[in-house]
Amino acid sequence: MRGWLPVAVQSWVAEMMVIGQVLLIIFVAWLLRRAVQRLIRRVIETYNLPPHSLPGARRVSGILINAAALLLILERLGVSGTVLWTAFSGFAAVGAVAFFAAWSVLSNIFCTMLIFSTNQFRINDHIEVLENGEKPGFKGRVIDINLIYTTLEEATADASVAATVLQVPNNMFFQRAVRRWRGTEPPPLWRMVTPR
Structure with missing residues (x-):
């Protein structure tokens, strides 16, 4: 089709085709992201999943x-698949080493996903992490859940004393028993005894 065009114009048309394909890939990726984000929101609303899982699912x-x-863009620009595969396998090897080095952090992140998916507790629930049958553990109202820690606001018996905040690693909730009270009001025994 381009045989009747001058050589200089043919190379220019080829470059414009590549630029057009790159722009098309970017546009389709943008549309796909918007569609997937709407789908994720609809799934979370339909199945009554915690709204805290929405940002993580969108990011992933x-x-x-x-x-x-x-x-796809790199492939259109002429980067070979062999180079990409070599780079990916090198990064994967480094990632595997980093995975073992950062095991506790990754454990906390995985446990965060389990907390959200199993509805173990939610923000504003009052929980207690039990050490064992005879020792009381951490108690407090859940005020924040992030990828590494769950932040608890400790209840105090004296209203004049400022409440303290505990940051409990999320993997702790799967190593110990957790007692939970739903709602905003703690049970009456909660206010009477606070371990120190």
Whole structure:
């Protein structure tokens, strides 16, 4: 089709085609991200999943879509699949070493996903992490859940004393028994005894 065009114009048309394909890949990735985000929101609303799982699911889907778009763009720009595969396997080997080095952090992140998916507790629930049958553990109202810690506001018997805040690693909730009270009001015994 381009045989009747001058050579200089043919190379210019080829470059414009590549730029057009790159722009098309970016546009399709953008549309796909928006569609997946709407789908995630609809699934969370339909199945009454905790709203805290929405940002994490959006981030993961965005990273996967962006990575796929980047690979397609690099392929259109002439980067060979062998180079990409070699780079990926090198990063995977380094990632495996980093995985074992950061095991406790990754354990906390995984346990966070389990807390959200199993509804073990929610923000504003009052919980107690039990050490064993005879020793009381950490008590407090859940005020924040992030990827590494759950923040508890300790209840105090004296109203004039400022409440303290505990940050409990999320993997602790799967190593010990957890007692939970739903709602905003703690049980009456809660206010009477606070371990120190």
